[in-house]
Amino acid sequence: MSTPPISQLCKNCSHVLDIDLLLDRNPINNKGYRPYETSKILYRFEDTCPELPGFATSGDSGCGLCKLIRETLASQYPSTEYKGSVTGWVSRSVTPIHVEPRKVFDYTVILLPCSEDDSIPFLRAPLTEVLSDQTLNFTKNSIAHCASTCHPWEPSGSTPARLLDIGEYKAKGCIKLIQTEGLPRVKYAALSYCWGNAEDAAYQPETNSANLSERLGGFVIDAMSPVVRDAIITCEALDMSYLWVDALYILQGKADIADWEMESQKMNDIFRNAYVTLCP
Incomplete structure (x- = not known):
């Protein structure tokens, strides 16, 4: 609806x-x-x-x-x-x-x-610009307050094996998939979203063994679905440099079932260790 x-x-x-x-x-x-x-x-x-x-x-x-x-x-x-x-x-x-x-x-x-x-702010009309300065300040302050009180971020937690690096998105207009093995623990956002029905799911951007090297080399966000693009733009606005998206993190090809079986079992830890979860 x-x-x-x-x-x-x-x-x-x-x-x-x-x-x-x-x-x-x-x-x-x-x-x-x-x-x-x-x-x-x-x-x-x-x-x-x-x-x-x-x-x-x-x-x-x-x-x-x-x-x-x-x-x-x-x-x-x-x-x-x-x-x-x-x-x-x-x-x-x-x-x-x-x-x-x-x-x-x-x-x-x-x-x-x-x-x-x-x-007084509760009496005002709702803001229609999602990424306005006022909205971003409120969101950043709310996340910081939560991280410092009720749900502190644990630096010792695990990091997903792959993440989208969007740190250079604003400067270069592109993002890339990175392998995190050997890298220090980083704060990342996790995207929780619905792929839609079978027809919509067929158009979701995926990573598989055939395009993994391309993903690691960098790509423009125009190749992503609207929900993933919005997540990337939101992370950039919130000063988050890393994003986890299941379809881009877990290899999805028919020949990649072993990667899917191994990595899909880690999703509980991935969401638990995320600094913030985006739920569109």
């Missing part, structure tokens, strides 16, 4: 969920109360009934709030009943929307009292 797209707000409507802007109020004074201030108008808007072209264009571009406003106005004021201008404004508290000369509805932005600044 596909995930529904996250509704984007236009520049104007984004003010409604701009928590930093909405919380930009007079500070509480030494008497324990907040000095009164007049309602701050964040933006004004104007459109024309019955088509409401402004809201329609913005809604078609992905703004869920503009789409909601247009649908509400259209349901309350059919084209046969009213033709004219629509005006309104968004303020810090109540946002009136008028169909001149009558008001259609108000909606209220409720400000929740937060004693800690850390509570």
Whole structure:
């Protein structure tokens, strides 16, 4: 089942969920109360009934709030009943929307009292850029906290016999499979993913005895499936230089059954000793 797209707000409507802007109020004074201030108008808007072209264009571009406003106005004021201008404004508290000369509805932005600044981020709209600086900082800090407290990384643990070295991906645009025998213990990410049905699995990139030397020499990520490419890009963003992928680590050819039987038995240790596991 596909995930529904996250509704984007236009520049104007984004003010409604701009928590930093909405919380930009007079500070509480030494008497324990907040000095009164007049309602701050964040933006004004104007459109024309019955088509409401402004809201329609913005809604078609992905703004869920503009789409909601247009649908509400259209349901309350059919084209046969009213033709004219629509005006309104968004303020810090109540946002009136008028169909001149009558008001259609108000909606209220409720400000929740937060004693800690850390509570505020949970009120913000979700980020749509997966590898944004904010997302990466949160992810890196969470991994570091986990590694230093509940699940410390063990330098004495075993390392898979083969790993994808992506350390030079950003500089050279290519990766390579390496043999780890004789190398010091390294931190690596392990990819846990589904190959899909039989048809999809047939297109998964594999390593076998015929292309092993090619894999060891280096290759571009365009040859990888989307999920493996995403894992490589994610590792690079998280400053992880090594990645384990079963189809690229275990030789998959019919002539390579001995390698598969030996290496597949190590998967429990491979995931247990990984610094982080990626689960798309």
